[in-house]
Amino acid sequence: MTIHQTPQSFGYDAFLTAHQNKEVLRFITCGSVDDGKSTLIGRLLHDTKQIFDDQVTALQRDSRKHGTQGAEIDLALLVDGLQAEREQGITIDVAYRFFSTEKRSFIVADTPGHEQYTRNMATGASTADVAVILVDARQGLTRQTRRHALLVSLLGIKRVALAVNKMDLVGWSESRFEELVAAFDAYAGPLGFTEVRAIPLSAKNGDNVVLPAAGAPWYKGTPLLQYLEEVPVRVEEQAAPFRLAVQWVNRPNSEFRGFAGLIASGRVAPGDAVIVEPSGRTSTVARIYTADGDLPHAVEGQSVTLVLADEIDASRGSVIVTADAPMRVTDSIDARLFWAAESELLPGATLLAKIGTVTVNAVVTTIRTRIDPETGKPEPAARLVANDIADVTLSLDRAVAVDAYTANRDTGGFILIDRESTDTAALGLIQADASATSLKDEPEEVRAKRSGGGFLSRLRWVFGGI
Amino acid sequence: MSAAPLTTHAASRSERLTHLQRLEAESIHIMRETVAETENPVMLYSIGKDSSVLLHLALKAFAPGRLPFPLMHIDTTWKFKEMIAFRDQRAKDLGLDLIVHTNQEGLARGVGPITHGSEVHTDVMKTQGLRQALDKHKFDAAFGGARRDEEASRAKERIFSLRTAQHRWDPKRQRAEPWHVYNLRKKRGESLRVFPISNWTELDVWLYIEQENIPIVPLYFAKPRPVVEREGQLILVDDERLPLEPGETPKEISVRFRTLGDYPLTGAVESGAATLPEIIGETLATRTSERQGRVIDKDGAGAMERKKQEGYF
Numbered sequence: 070m071t072i073h074q075t076p077q078s079f080g081y082d083a084f085l086t087a088h089q090n091k092e093v094l095r096f097i098t099c100g101s102v103d104d105g106k107s108t109l110i111g112r113l114l115h116d117t118k119q120i121f122d123d124q125v126t127a128l129q130r131d132s133r134k135h136g137t138q139g140a141e142i143d144l145a146l147l148v149d150g151l152q153a154e155r156e157q158g159i160t161i162d163v164a165y166r167f168f169s170t171e172k173r174s175f176i177v178a179d180t181p182g183h184e185q186y187t188r189n190m191a192t193g194a195s196t197a198d199v200a201v202i203l204v205d206a207r208q209g210l211t212r213q214t215r216r217h218a219l220l221v222s223l224l225g226i227k228r229v230a231l232a233v234n235k236m237d238l239v240g241w242s243e244s245r246f247e248e249l250v251a252a253f254d255a256y257a258g259p260l261g262f263t264e265v266r267a268i269p270l271s272a273k274n275g276d277n278v279v280l281p282a283a284g285a286p287w288y289k290g291t292p293l294l295q296y297l298e299e300v301p302v303r304v305e306e307q308a309a310p311f312r313l314a315v316q317w318v319n320r321p322n323s324e325f326r327g328f329a330g331l332i333a334s335g336r337v338a339p340g341d342a343v344i345v346e347p348s349g350r351t352s353t354v355a356r357i358y359t360a361d362g363d364l365p366h367a368v369e370g371q372s373v374t375l376v377l378a379d380e381i382d383a384s385r386g387s388v389i390v391t392a393d394a395p396m397r398v399t400d401s402i403d404a405r406l407f408w409a410a411e412s413e414l415l416p417g418a419t420l421l422a423k424i425g426t427v428t429v430n431a432v433v434t435t436i437r438t439r440i441d442p443e444t445g446k447p448e449p450a451a452r453l454v455a456n457d458i459a460d461v462t463l464s465l466d467r468a469v470a471v472d473a474y475t476a477n478r479d480t481g482g483f484i485l486i487d488r489e490s491t492d493t494a495a496l497g498l499i500q501a502d503a504s505a506t507s508l509k510d511e512p513e514e515v516r517a518k519r520s521g522g523g524f525l526s527r528l529r530w531v532f533g534g535i
Numbered sequence: 536m537s538a539a540p541l542t543t544h545a546a547s548r549s550e551r552l553t554h555l556q557r558l559e560a561e562s563i564h565i566m567r568e569t570v571a572e573t574e575n576p577v578m579l580y581s582i583g584k585d586s587s588v589l590l591h592l593a594l595k596a597f598a599p600g601r602l603p604f605p606l607m608h609i610d611t612t613w614k615f616k617e618m619i620a621f622r623d624q625r626a627k628d629l630g631l632d633l634i635v636h637t638n639q640e641g642l643a644r645g646v647g648p649i650t651h652g653s654e655v656h657t658d659v660m661k662t663q664g665l666r667q668a669l670d671k672h673k674f675d676a677a678f679g680g681a682r683r684d685e686e687a688s689r690a691k692e693r694i695f696s697l698r699t700a701q702h703r704w705d706p707k708r709q710r711a712e713p714w715h716v717y718n719l720r721k722k723r724g725e726s727l728r729v730f731p732i733s734n735w736t737e738l739d740v741w742l743y744i745e746q747e748n749i750p751i752v753p754l755y756f757a758k759p760r761p762v763v764e765r766e767g768q769l770i771l772v773d774d775e776r777l778p779l780e781p782g783e784t785p786k787e788i789s790v791r792f793r794t795l796g797d798y799p800l801t802g803a804v805e806s807g808a809a810t811l812p813e814i815i816g817e818t819l820a821t822r823t824s825e826r827q828g829r830v831i832d833k834d835g836a837g838a839m840e841r842k843k844q845e846g847y848f
Contacts, residue, residue: 081812088815089742093554112782144767162709164690165683167736174554176734188711195713307550316567321600329596331564331715336550361600370552372563372596385571409711482714491697491720493710 087171094302097193099221100203103214105234108143109178109203109272110166113294116279117168132525142175163189170299178489187442187456188409190217191496194224195482198302201230201293206239206269209254216442218253222260223405223458223498225478228300229257231267232293235406238275241284260275264300268293287416300422306369310394311335311343312472313481315387319374327358327374330381330426333479335391337375338366343390346470351392386427388470388480396480404461405440405474405502406453410487414453420494422465424483430466431485437461460500555743562589562731563596564715566620566678570603571727572719573676576729578680579665580606580633582618583795584751588732588740591749593678594629605632606642607677609670612637613648613661615773621752623810634672638664648799649751649778666702669726676719676727684736694733700724737793738818745811754792755814757806761785 098106166177178193194200202222204214221229231253239245250267257265275284277292291299312333319327337343341354345457356376357364367373375389384530385391390396408414414433422431439450440458453459474481485495552560569576579594580586593602599639608622626633638646641659644827648656666770669677683690692785693709695717719727730844744751762769763777763785777799790803791814808814 081546081816085696085742085745085812086813088748089553089555091554093557124538130577162691165689165734167684167734167735169554169738174736174739192711194712196715220670316564317571317598319597325599329567333715358599360595366550368550370557370560371559372567421720423718425716470632479714482716483709484713484716484718486718486720491725492708493718496711498712509703 077243088169089430091169091172091174092302093174093176093177094199094297095197095301096174096199096201097180097190097197097203097221098203099180099190099193099217100232100487101205101208101211102233103384104205104208104247105272106179106203106204109232109234109270110177110277111143112272112278113177114166114168114176114277115482117170117294157351161195169292170298175297186374187220187458188407188496191224191407192221193447194221194226195478195496197224197226199228199297200226201232201302203232203234204247204249204253206233206235206242206249209249210256212443214253215256215444216489218257218260219442219445222257222262225259226475227263227305229522230293230296231265231266232272233267233269234272234422236269236282237271237276237284241269241282243285243287246288256282266290266296266300268296278356286507297514303369306334306477306479307336308368309334309477311337311389311391312396312477313337313373313375313389314383314427314480315383316387316426318384325376327356327376328387328389330389331372332367332369333425334369336366336475337391339363339397343377343389344392344395345377345381345396346388346390346396347468348387349378349395349398350381350383352381378461386425386469388425390470395504396472398468398470399466399502400465401434402471403437403460403463403482403502404463404497405458405460405500406485406498407496408453408455408457408459409496410489410490410492411455412494414457414494415451419488421486421488422463422483422487422497424469428486429469433461434464435462438521463497471499473501475501481514537541552736555739555746558732558739559592559595559743560797561715561734562592565717565729565731566593566596568717568719569676569678569695570597571726573727574781575672575674576604576676576678577634577669577672577674578602578604578606578678579680580608580622581680581795582608582614582622582752583680584676584740584744584755585732587684587749587751588735589678589680591631591747592624592731602759604629604678606672607634607636607672609661609664610637611656611664611797612633612642613656613660613801614798615752615754615771615801617754618752618795621750625750634668636664636671637818638667639825647799649776653800657707657800662782674726675721676729678729678731680732682735682737682740683733690735692730692760693717697721697726698726698728702726704728704758719816738815739816741811741818745815752795754795756788756810757808757813759787759789760803762788762790762803770801770804771798771803809820 098110100106102353137349158210164179166176166179178197180190180193202212202217233246233249246269268290270277270293272278276284278292280290281292312335315328315330317329319329339354339356342356344351354375355378358374388396416433416436418433420428420431433525434454436450437460438446438447440460451457465509472480481499482494483497485497487494578589638660643716646656646659681689683692693712695705698704721727761772763772763783769790788805789807791806791808792801792803795801806817808817
């Protein structure tokens with residue numbers, strides 16, 4: 070595989086075109102404390118030539134001071150940025166890293182493995198297309214591995230690479246690898262992943278990360294990087310119905326009134342019938358304005374300014390959606406919370422909920438169940454403490470438009486804000502309307518699973534919060 | 536599994552967004568959130584390439600309207616002459632509302648990089664100057680062009696970074712930023728630093744400048760310039776304030792700058808790259824990170840992290 074071919078080798082124009090037309094993949098790495106996450110990212114950066122000479126010099130100096138690899142360069146130090154972390158020898162926050170090949174650009178969220186940092190992992194996972202879950206080949210699946218797999222599935226990631234690391238330390242044993250893969254499948258089966266790709270590797274030595282491993286002729290699959298270059302991205306968001314949360318009304322003069330926002334999902338074109346939620350008023354799209362000229366259509370991920378055919382009332386907090394698939398408008402929502410604050414949450418607490426571009430007061434009317442982070446099983450809870458996961462019911466001071474998180478991550482995810490400290494107190498995932506009698510809006514696969522019945526579908530029910 | 540339902544609405548290959556399109560859209564979204572949720576935002580304009588990209592993105596974000604915030608340059612009085620000329624020309628061409636602030640107290644004391652060293656100079660003229668200006672104009676949000684790929688402690692910086700009334704950054708009080716939902720709430724006196732191009736790399740910035748044809752300071756392009764070598768850095772003799780050592784004579788070397796700051800603190804690189812494609816080619820082939828040309832980053836281990844806690848941008 071060639072990384073960063075020089076521009077001279079195929080001409081500047083072709084070179085520029087290739088780099089300007091790459092896609093991006095966002096992924097998260099997770100694993101237990103010593104599974105080698107930071108080393109793996111360091112290896113990806115190093116082997117794709119993203120590490121510069123002055124950084125290597127700094128790394129050699131730092132490796133002597135803080136390294137855990139003896140005299141060798143400790144690649145993890147490339148990623149463990151903050152001084153406090155170096156001193157403790159652990160990763161305590163989400164670090165974002167960037168590298169690119171000719172095929173794709175990558176944004177990596179390196180997240181902590183410690184239990185107390187669930188919120189950081191949830192944050193990293195919320196925008197990731199793929200999760201790389203590390204397992205130490207010697208240790209096997211740990212409690213942490215199960216928690217991370219569960220979290221990743223709760224946050225809506227559909228594709229997982231199971232990176233079985235430190236294979237060199239088990240002599241590249243195929244049977245050990247197969248044993249771990251089977252154990253993971255047994256646990257993750259009900260979690261609803263679209264794909265789990267297992268890859269035996271050694272991050273420390275660089276085997277099967279960017280380049281193939283010499284020690285594992287029995288492994289017929291690709292190295293991790295090649296998988297990351299080829300895995301599909303954002304297919305769910307593209308396929309979902311059109312949603313645009315209005316951020317700002319652009320009214321430079323009496324002739325122009327546009328609704329600016331980021332398209333969360335789907336596509337839109339002039340002439341499309343739309344509904345402005347939560348008011349429910351209807352209109353059609355007249356123009357898709359951008360500074361580069363009007364667009365014939367726009368898709369998820371684009372920031373645009375929509376001009377509607379009618380003078381209807383819409384403002385920040387409104388959501389413009391396709392008339393084919395309205396949103397649920399409600400002042401009461403069931404949600405799964407990832408409690409992030411250091412303070413406790415008790416029923417009756419009032420917080421701010423920021424849902425898309427609207428902020429409302431939210432009262433926690435009930436804490437329905439706490440979720441065991443390892444088994445996904447519900448258990449009773451009178452209060453929540455930092456890093457608890459729990460299902461709650463929120464009563465809002467006005468009606469807002471929402472989707473179930475399982476149907477749409479961007480219109481189904483929200484944050485809770487402590488009104489006094491102004492800190493972000495929780496991440497929230499909106500659950501499907503339990504009182505609704507109709508299941509017509511469910512994704513096909515979920516309905517199929519549910520009608521299948523049996524143990525797996527019940528587990529899926531619990532895990533998916535549906 | 537379940538591939539069938541995806542095909543009806545799924546965008547065709549040609550509708551997939553490129554990396555640069557997604558980065559642009561994310562940055563525009565961040566700017567619009569800031570304008571919608573803060574009282575008095577400002578864009579910190581450092582005149583460099585990242586600022587040029589930031590300004591271009593802002594113009595796009597609010598078109599066809601005008602920029603709903605002013606630009607502000609913290610002038611240490613030690614910028615390259617060409618930077619100041621470029622700044623004033625851009626402000627004139629685009630009709631920008633530009634504020635230029637200099638720490639007058641520091642200037643009166645004669646604080647400068649040559650007399651006081653990089654650490655004191657940067658603290659007084661840049662960090663304190665910035666704090667003065669933010670306080671004076673009561674800005675509650677300030678856009679900056681920092682990127683996470685620049686330096687290790689920045690890799691963990693949030694897009695919306697809360698600062699105390701004293702402008703201090705607390706790495707332990709960082710807010711989670713899931714999805715595209717940002718918490719812009721703050722207490723009285725607190726303010727936000729906003730980094731819309733957090734997720735861009737140096738290469739992305741260059742590719743975007745090329746794609747969008749964004750004007751940048753000519754110092755980024757190689758040409759013969761008079762430089763002296765100091766502690767491994769090529770320093771441009773930009774004016775008479777740079778004292779020459781005995782026997783030291785400036786050499787005309789073809790150089791360019793990968794980052795721009797105060798000229799005595801900004802090292803040039805030897806280069807023949809006089810066009811954007813050549814610069815991009817060099818960026819890919821290069822073996823040193825762009826901050827290598829920044830003297831201030833080497834003021835001891837964890838230098839940048841400490842400066843940030845003290846209120847450096």
